[in-house]
Amino acid sequence: MDAISAFFLAISIAAAVWLLLAIYESIWGINLASPSCPECGSELDAITEPTSIRQLIWGGWTCRDCGCELDKWGWPISN
Numbered sequence: 001m002d003a004i005s006a007f008f009l010a011i012s013i014a015a016a017v018w019l020l021l022a023i024y025e026s027i028w029g030i031n032l033a034s035p036s037c038p039e040c041g042s043e044l045d046a047i048t049e050p051t052s053i054r055q056l057i058w059g060g061w062t063c064r065d066c067g068c069e070l071d072k073w074g075w076p077i078s079n
């Protein structure tokens with residue numbers, strides 16, 4: 001195997017692992033990262049009461065301090 005083949009194999013494995021993690025987390029709703037609010041930087045609780053149907057199904061947070069909504073990946077949701 002030459003270096004370029006090895007490189008693409010490594011990329012493929014990384015992509016496969018990432019995809020499996022994404023599927024696993026979307027099924028089980030587990031977020032391994034402890035998110036902090038991207039707007040105001042305050043820490044978010046790992047477990048919060050859902051404030052909407054979407055959060056109930058998909059997980060996510062509403063920041064206590066500034067009220068912005070985040071999905072379970074910790075990314076802000078634009079309404």
Ligand SMILES: [Zn+2]
Binds near residue numbers: 037
């Ligand atoms: Zn905030």
